[in-house]
Amino acid sequence: MTPPFADELNLRLCHRCKYACSLDRDRHRCSRCNALLHRRKPDAIARTWALLLAAFVFYVPANVLPILRTTALQHDSTTTILGSVVDLWQDGAWDIAVIIFVASVVVPVAKFLILAFLLVTVQRRSRGSCRERTQLYRGLELIGYWSMLDVFVVGLLAALVQFGVLGDIEPRLGILFFGLVVVLTMMATLTFDSRLIWDAVKDER
Amino acid sequence: MTDSSDLIICEYCDSVYQRPPLARNERAHCQRCNAVIERRPWLGLDQLLALNLTAGMLLAFVSFYPILSVQNQGRNNAASLADSVWALVDGPISAIAAVVGASLILVPALQVTLLTWLLSFAHFRQRAPGFRWSMRTLEVLRPWSMLEVFLLGALVSVVKLTGRVEAAPAAGLFALAALTLLMIGIAGRDLRLLWKQVP
Ligand SMILES: [Zn+2]
Ligand SMILES: [Zn+2]
Numbered sequence: 336m337t338p339p340f341a342d343e344l345n346l347r348l349c350h351r352c353k354y355a356c357s358l359d360r361d362r363h364r365c366s367r368c369n370a371l372l373h374r375r376k377p378d379a380i381a382r383t384w385a386l387l388l389a390a391f392v393f394y395v396p397a398n399v400l401p402i403l404r405t406t407a408l409q410h411d412s413t414t415t416i417l418g419s420v421v422d423l424w425q426d427g428a429w430d431i432a433v434i435i436f437v438a439s440v441v442v443p444v445a446k447f448l449i450l451a452f453l454l455v456t457v458q459r460r461s462r463g464s465c466r467e468r469t470q471l472y473r474g475l476e477l478i479g480y481w482s483m484l485d486v487f488v489v490g491l492l493a494a495l496v497q498f499g500v501l502g503d504i505e506p507r508l509g510i511l512f513f514g515l516v517v518v519l520t521m522m523a524t525l526t527f528d529s530r531l532i533w534d535a536v537k538d539e540r
Numbered sequence: 541m542t543d544s545s546d547l548i549i550c551e552y553c554d555s556v557y558q559r560p561p562l563a564r565n566e567r568a569h570c571q572r573c574n575a576v577i578e579r580r581p582w583l584g585l586d587q588l589l590a591l592n593l594t595a596g597m598l599l600a601f602v603s604f605y606p607i608l609s610v611q612n613q614g615r616n617n618a619a620s621l622a623d624s625v626w627a628l629v630d631g632p633i634s635a636i637a638a639v640v641g642a643s644l645i646l647v648p649a650l651q652v653t654l655l656t657w658l659l660s661f662a663h664f665r666q667r668a669p670g671f672r673w674s675m676r677t678l679e680v681l682r683p684w685s686m687l688e689v690f691l692l693g694a695l696v697s698v699v700k701l702t703g704r705v706e707a708a709p710a711a712g713l714f715a716l717a718a719l720t721l722l723m724i725g726i727a728g729r730d731l732r733l734l735w736k737q738v739p
Contacts, residue, residue, distance in 0.1 A: 338555040338571055346556060348549040351676045355547040355556070367735060368672045423700070430700045434692070469552050469573040480686050483643065487625060487686075487693035489642055491608065492700065493627035494619035495707070498612045502705070511633040518639055525683065533553045533572070 341536050347372050377527040383527040387450050390519035395445065395513045400509035403489050407502035415509060416440070417430060436516060438484040439513070445521045446482075449475055453527065460535040472529040479524055482517045486510055550577050577729060581730035589659035589728050596652045598719040601730055602712045607694055611706035618710055621645060621690070643686040646718075651681055652726045662738045670737070678731060685727065687720045 341348060349365035349372060356365050356372055365372055401413035414422065416439050423432035449471050456468060480506045488512045496504040548557045550570040557577060560568045567579035583591070608620030619627075621644050628637035654674045661668035668674065694713055701707035 338557055341549050341554045341556050344545060344547075344556055346547065346549060346552060348554065350551075351679050352735060353551060354735070355544045355549045357678045358546040360544075369678050370676055375559060375612045382576070390663055412708075426703065431696055434696060465553070466573050469575070473552065473575065476683070478641075480683070481689055481692075483686050483689045484693050484696065485623065486640060487644075487690045488696050488700065489626040490628045490637075491619060491690075491693060491697045494623040494702070495608060495617055495697070496705065497617060498615055498705075501612055501615070506564055506631075506633055506636075508632060510628075514636040514639050521683065529552045529573075530554045533555075537554075 340533070342537065345376060350376065374524060375530060375534075378416035379526055379528040379531060380458060383454060383523050386519050387447065387454070390443075390516045390523060393487065393516045393519065394447075397509055397513035397516050401507040401511065402485065402509040402513065402530060403492065404505045404507050405496075405503070406505075408500060410490065413507060417483075435485060435488075438481050442478050442482045443516060443520065445461070446475060446479065446524070448522070450527065453529075453532070457531045459536075460537045460538075462539065465532050465536055468532050469529050470537055472524075472527065472532075475524045477533060479521045480517070482520075483514070485516045486517070548577050550575055576601075576679050581733050583725070583730070585659055585662045585734070588655070588726055590611060592652060592655045592659060592720065593725060595648075595719055595722040596656065598715050599645075599648055599652060602716045602719060605712045605715070606710040607712035607716055608697060609708055609710045610701060611708075620712060621716075626688075632653065642682055642691055647681050647685045648687060648723060648727075651678060651723070653687060654678055655726060655731075659707060662734060667738050675731070675734065677729070682727060685723060687716070688721055691716055691720050 352368040352372035553573040609618035625641040
């Protein structure tokens with residue numbers, strides 16, 4: 336037996352406190368926490384697309400511009416995200432190279448692809464593999480913030496390595512764009528509403 | 541029709557269920573999308589309060605005491621959470637310092653403060669003033685606390701520095717590890733039991 340959907344019982348989920356509100360009693364606000372009630376997150380598709388595209392645009396400078404600058408005695412160099420992965424690999428620290436590569440390249444690219452895929456399938460009202468698509472969305476919620484790794488590493492390195500002429504590490508503009516990409520993709524994940532995936536199924540019934 | 545507080549709606553697919561009876565550590569999954577829709581939390585409110593007070597002290601400690609220290613030709617340097625935020629403030633990238641400061645210090649501090657407020661009143665079986673606002677705010681804050689990512693970042697930094705300078709973990713790093721575990725335990729979805737347990 337398949338469970339009913341909230342609409343069919345005239346119920347509505349409160350986004351904030353997850354209470355099952357009865358629409359016979361409360362039309363607009365949650366009776367438990369007083370948050371505004373929405374059937375689906377407002378303008379979910381348009382807002383998610385906008386945030387996703389903004390993140391995608393920022394992802395270019397995030398990769399092209401250097402994220403940090405290292406100075407030591409007569410040596411002066413800047414590194415990009417991919418450059419730092421290559422350096423670590425060549426230094427033999429392949430485990431850390433893999434961690435940074437996954438957090439800074441694989442996770443953001445996977446987020447772009449998965450969100451775009453979810454948006455397109457929802458807009459085409461696809462009815463296939465709803466369960467798998469919902470699980471993909473939960474995966475996004477889990478991995479989202481791990482991309483912040485490189486931003487924290489740059490902050491920590493810059494705070495630690497301050498020895499004047501003997502050696503300095505300074506953050507560079509690339510890390511700002513990269514951090515914004517992470518924040519924007521997290522916001523895109525939060526504005527998307529996975530219940531939209533199931534609306535096509537519900538309309539079938 | 542039954543009272544709607546006996547019902548659970550899956551937040552991922554909008555399916556409605558009767559609240560199932562659960563034993564300790566048991567979870568109920570959504571038939572449609574497999575999301576966890578309900579679980580019995582493993583800590584009581586007073587235990588949460590105790591852990592929360594510990595987390596508050598640890599957070600104050602790691603914010604201002606060194607997490608890592610480095611040595612370079614006889615000179616010493618150390619950095620705390622606040623130092624890592626401060627290092628990003630200079631120049632054109634200061635916007636990122638705001639993001640880092642929020643996700644590492646401000647959000648966890650707000651979570652701990654609000655929880656202490658709610659749980660202290662709950663200890664006396666009372667609803668704190670601003671209960672509903674605090675509960676809503678905690679739900680909004682939850683995705684934005686990133687201490688566990690910073691912990692991994694600290695370990696990555698140690699490896700990145702080896703060979704160039706002498707890097708060593710300081711007391712703050714162990715406090716940070718403990719704090720990270722505590723925050724995962726206290727600031728998660730289990731908070732929702734406050735709605736039920738405080739009349
Ligand atoms: Zn509510
Ligand atoms: Zn579900």
